[in-house]
Amino acid sequence: MVSAVQLLDVVLNGLTIGMVYVLVAAGLSVVFGVMGVLNLAHGELLALGAYFAFSLVTGFGAGGFWLALIAVPVLVGLLGALTERGLINRVYGRGQLAQILLTFGLLLIIFDLKRFVWGKSPKFFSPPSLLDQTVTLFGFSYSGYSYFIIAAGAVLSVSIWALLRYTRFGLVVRAGSEDREMVRNLGVDIDRYYTLVFGFGAALAAFGGVVLGGYQNVSLEMGNAVIIPAFVIVVLGGLGSFRGAVAGGLLVGIVQSAVTTFVPQVQGVVVFLLMIGVLLVRPEGLFGGTSERVDAGRSEPSEFVGGLGGGVLSDRWRSRVGIGVVGVLTLVPVFDGILYSDFVVSLLITVLIWALFAMSLDVVLGYTGLISLGHALFYGLGAYAALLTLLHVSPSAFAALGIAVAVSALTAWIVGHLAIRVSGVYFVMITLAFAEIVHRAVFKIDATGGSSGLFGAPEPLYGFGTSGIRFSEVLVGVEPLAFTGDSLFYYFLLAVVVGSYLFLRRIMSAPFGSVLRSVRESELRSRFIGYEVRSVKRQAFVISSTLAGLSGALFALYNGFVSPDLMNWINSGNAIIMVVLGGSGTLYGPMLGATVFTLIERQLSSVIPWWRLLLGALFVLVVLFLPTGLVSLPKRLRDVRTRETGARVGTSEDASEVEADD
Amino acid sequence: MDGHDTEGSETSPGGGGVGRRRALRCLGGGALAAALGTAGCIQQTGEGGTTETESEGGSTAEPTTDGDDTGTSTPESVTVGVLVPTSGPSAPLGEAQRQGAELGVRYVNESDEFDFTIDPVYEDTQTDPSTGLQRAQQVVENDGATYVAGALESSVALAVADYVSDRDVVYTSGAATIELTGENCNANTFRTETNAAQQMAGLVDFVAEELGTNLWLHTTDDAYGNSAVSQIERRIEARGFDIDVVGRTMPDKGTTNYGPQISGISNSEAEVLAVPDTGADLINFMKQADNAGLTDEVDVIGTAIFAQVSRQALGSAAVGAYSSTLYNHKLExxxxxxxxxxxxxxxxxVPGSFARVGYDMIRMTARGIQEAGTSDPTTVRETLAGLDVTTALGTTPFRECDHQAVNPVWTGQVVEGDEMPAVELLNKVSGAEAVRPCETTGCSI
Incomplete structure (x- = not known):
């Protein structure tokens, strides 16, 4: 029986966290609505606010908190505005991918700057004693600081509503999120407002940070912790709708609170289930406008992602370079232990697994124009399926790979069936939701080993039944070209990766690949010609996810363990970054991106503590100067040289680069 | 073990021929090391035992005839890979563990008790199992370490333990998850840290003797939290204590708002709240519980509230709480x-518990090597099991049945202090009392 007191508890708890969500999501939503920028660094701005508040409270005592409530949003707002002026305004009209890469780069840079200034240990500050006590009203006692959060959030929300409703700034912002072009045509210099809007969003996040900092610890990770719920709320409420962000935030807060109280088993997944439900029934969100918004997924995929496609190498050069690279890779284990330690082979195995994973994403991202933020689901699923097979079914590596591939394909078909109905940002969020649901389920289920994962798989047998070889037990070849253990696995993996590349290359040059590209360029026209667009997209999704599952299964075969971290959304994000960094729509570009990314993340990080800053700066540079990824570096250099010698030939420039230069 | 140059001499027989292949390897290693930023040219010899060959990598033909003192003498230098998280969520704790490990290395290198020195390679696991595993591979395969120590997070520690299980590498762990010396134990893995079962023994005994019967369990739904809950229930049953577990709340890791859990506990009949939780989750929960007045309604007992980082963070919010205590700098x-x-x-x-673990995991490994008289991991691991070693906690040998250090556990109460609240120790459960009986661990080595 639910008592009134319990109900009151549920509502108050829900409102407390809901208000924090509102503060984070409102800024994100308005920035997206007006500027069409999906700002991944938004959570870091919140964390920055919390850190500044910590410094002020430490410096000025209780008064510092009140000061922080005003000063910190102003400061962070200014920083936000400067960032928009200096960097973000250079990627407008370049599609989401460029913005994702840029704001992810900013995220990494801010993260490391925080570490420089405040160190790694979490920080704590207490709110003034006026707020830091239990308040008893009508015999019902509750945390005073929670009352403060609810009140502060409410006051701020009403003020923002008034600002949007009654000022010229608000008018332009609201008009801008309805139809940017129209506002421009009416003679309003909306670009100038972008700076204001971005600064405004940053200030809101910082205010949220100050408030949240008094409630929990101030840590480097706090930005990461809020960004996903914030995205969920923005989508739930409707992109660009302030009203939606407020309603969505409070709704999520109260639903979470109620579920935690009454059915704690599903507390982690309920928000994602809610989001999937809303997306399938009402894709524009609870309060989303009805206008035909470019970014809301009703437009052509190519406009949404932008800057895709097109290899930079001619077919002949591609084969030559490809054969050369494979040749060099084949020789690596030969000099292992002579020119370098065994570790190089282990490292390259990791690189190759990630290369396969990134390449698989390119099928949906680069060729079809769908950004999946749930690709880690298949990576993890493949790994779990392979390891469970080894543990419980058969020690055969082929059986493990086969089952992993089948499970991934089947899951991809089901997820694809639902997810393909929506596109654009909604596809990003729905794939994320599916991945997070499985990720959290893996934590709860005993068969998957809970949060520590599964360990102790037997050494895989490459064969069936009793006939086959175990890599650690055989020696293949004659000295000095004899290989065993990791080297044999390396060759096996190399063969799989090269085989997968050739398979995909074949598919992409077949009619199916042309259809995919035509869907990317114009979904509408492809449909008019008579293609079943959804079916084609679903097939691409299944192929892509199956290969992702294969890469996960190879991870499990090599390492002999799996853990829920494999399904962390960060891995999906990393894969997107690898694809864009290397050059999407080329298959080899993502592999190059994966190599650079993995080497920096895994190797440079053990020598350079500020590797995130370096990686972030690399992303920013690539976005600004190499719009089609690292693979275009040689061409870009050639162009620059041609221009310098004054013998510039205009015809060689392709469209995307012209745009970037402008 | 014999000389150090087994591999080199295989390919180049004849005294003067340490030459080409060996030098090439060292140079290559150096070039790679420069490229990847790892220093030195260290390699593993065939029979185990590692040696630093910088002198040979350098040009001078210095007579490094270390084959002179053959026999079973210990080598001059042993490479130990120290894997601690210095980034990611566990970074603050990892930092402390690393400080302890650095002191441990210095202790061994400066002491006359040891005939060898430790050559440490520090790597950051980033609190992520795949990265942790990669780093273990790196120190073993690239730096030639045959000893690995550290890790805090359960999944990282389990991944490293799994990696060393079929190699000639000894791993001394600093993680508390129960499986490491339970179902997932192996012959090469030892644990210096006090495990979850030992921690809970101290907690449960104190609740039964001093606090009350209606107990509520609150922790995070992760490996540590789950093993904590099951060990508490097991201990209550095994000892036949009159304790009722009236409810439990286990939110996800990284929960921001503990309001619903706090309301639930407050509205229940619980007299005692056990919080076997760690890190940011513990601190955020305690902070909000204090703010909501829960700490005035029930007695709170935890397993990590005694830790410096918790007391520092919570300040007055921690005062009055009890905690199972693994270490205190005032111990004699x-x-x-x-x-x-x-x-x-x-x-x-003053050092905290994580620094203590870092310090002793290095020293315990070193004592094993010294006692065995060789750095061959197989011999050392056999010597180390059951060897009486003196640590900062007294004589705390690794048990033979599961390789768990038999650490005592204290119970303390947090009291007002100068800069931060202090811990007053109330009672002690001896190592033998706290540790699980061998037959219940599920470990067979």
Missing amino acids: TGDNRQFVESYRDEYEG
């Missing part, structure tokens, strides 16, 4: 006083 056990002094000299302030 073992050579703790010496440890506290050297820590003070180096870092200002």
Whole structure:
């Protein structure tokens, strides 16, 4: 029986966290609505606010908190505005991918700057004693600081509503999120407002940070912790709708609170289930406008992602370079232990697994124009399926790979069936939701080993039944070209990766690949010609996810363990970054991106503590100067040289680069 | 074990021929090391035992005929890979563990008790199992370490333990998850840290004797939290204590708002709240519980509230809470006083439990090598099991049945202190009392 007191508890708890969500999501939503920028660094701005508040409270005592409530949003707002002026305004009209890469780069840079200034240990500050006590009203006692959060959030929300409703700034912002072009045509210099809007969003996040900092610890990770719920709320409420962000935030807060109280088993997944439900029934969100918004997924995929496609190498050069690279890779284990330690082979195995994973994403991202933020689901699923097979079914590596591939394909078909109905940002969020649901389920289920994962798989047998070889037990070849253990696995993996590349290359040059590209360029026209667009997209999704599952299964075969971290959304994000960094729509570009990314993340990080800053700066540079990824570096250099010698030939420039230069 | 040059001499027989292949390898290693930023040219010899070959990598033909003192003498230098998280969520704890490990290395290298020195390679696991595993591969395969120590997070520790299980590498762990010396134990893995079962023994005994019967369990739904809950229930049953578990709340890791859990506990009949939780989750929960007045309604007992980082963060919110206590700088056990002094000299302030674990995991490994008289991991691991070693906690050998260090556990109460609240120790459960009986661990080595 639910008592009134319990109900009151549920509502108050829900409102407390809901208000924090509102503060984070409102800024994100308005920035997206007006500027069409999906700002991944938004959570870091919140964390920055919390850190500044910590410094002020430490410096000025209780008064510092009140000061922080005003000063910190102003400061962070200014920083936000400067960032928009200096960097973000250079990627407008370049599609989401460029913005994702840029704001992810900013995220990494801010993260490391925080570490420089405040160190790694979490920080704590207490709110003034006026707020830091239990308040008893009508015999019902509750945390005073929670009352403060609810009140502060409410006051701020009403003020923002008034600002949007009654000022010229608000008018332009609201008009801008309805139809940017129209506002421009009416003679309003909306670009100038972008700076204001971005600064405004940053200030809101910082205010949220100050408030949240008094409630929990101030840590480097706090930005990461809020960004996903914030995205969920923005989508739930409707992109660009302030009203939606407020309603969505409070709704999520109260639903979470109620579920935690009454059915704690599903507390982690309920928000994602809610989001999937809303997306399938009402894709524009609870309060989303009805206008035909470019970014809301009703437009052509190519406009949404932008800057895709097109290899930079001619077919002949591609084969030559490809054969050369494979040749060099084949020789690596030969000099292992002579020119370098065994570790190089282990490292390259990791690189190759990630290369396969990134390449698989390119099928949906680069060729079809769908950004999946749930690709880690298949990576993890493949790994779990392979390891469970080894543990419980058969020690055969082929059986493990086969089952992993089948499970991934089947899951991809089901997820694809639902997810393909929506596109654009909604596809990003729905794939994320599916991945997070499985990720959290893996934590709860005993068969998957809970949060520590599964360990102790037997050494895989490459064969069936009793006939086959175990890599650690055989020696293949004659000295000095004899290989065993990791080297044999390396060759096996190399063969799989090269085989997968050739398979995909074949598919992409077949009619199916042309259809995919035509869907990317114009979904509408492809449909008019008579293609079943959804079916084609679903097939691409299944192929892509199956290969992702294969890469996960190879991870499990090599390492002999799996853990829920494999399904962390960060891995999906990393894969997107690898694809864009290397050059999407080329298959080899993502592999190059994966190599650079993995080497920096895994190797440079053990020598350079500020590797995130370096990686972030690399992303920013690539976005600004190499719009089609690292693979275009040689061409870009050639162009620059041609221009310098004054013998510039205009015809060689392709469209995307012209745009970037402008 | 015999000389160090087994591999080199295989390919180049004849005294003067240490030459080409060996030099090439060292140079290549150097070039790679420069490229990847790892230093030195260290390699593993065939029979185990590692040696630093910088002198040979350098040009001078210095007579490094270390084959002179053959026989079973210990090598001059042993490479130990120290894997601690210095980034990611566990970074603050990892930092402390690393400080302890650095002191441990210095202790061994400066002491006359050891015939060898430790050559440490520090790597950051980033609190992520795949990265942790990669780093383990790196120190073993690239730096030639045959000893690995560290890790805090359960999944990282389990991944490293799994990696060493079929190699000639000894791993001394600093993680608390129960499986490491339970179902997932192996012959090469030892644990210096006090495990979850030992921690809960102290907690449950104190609740039964001093606090009350209606107990509520609150922790995070992760490996540590789950093993904590099951160990508490097991201990209550095994000892036949009159304790009722009236409810439990286990939110996800990284929960921001504990309001619903706090309301639930407050509205229940619980007299005692056990919080076997760690890190940011513990601190955020305690902070909000204090703010909501829950700490005035029930007695709170935890397993990590005694830790410096918790007391520092919680300040007055921690005062009055009880905590199962794994270490305190005021202990007069073992050579703790010496440890506290050297820590003070180096870092200002006093060491906490994670630094203690870092310090002792290196020293325990070193004592095994010294006792075995060789750095061959197979011999060392056999010597180490059951070997009486003195640590900062007293004599705390690794048990033979599961390789768990038999650490005692204290119970303390947080009281007002000068800069931060202090811990007053109330009672002690001996190592033998706290540790699980061998037959219930599920480990067979």
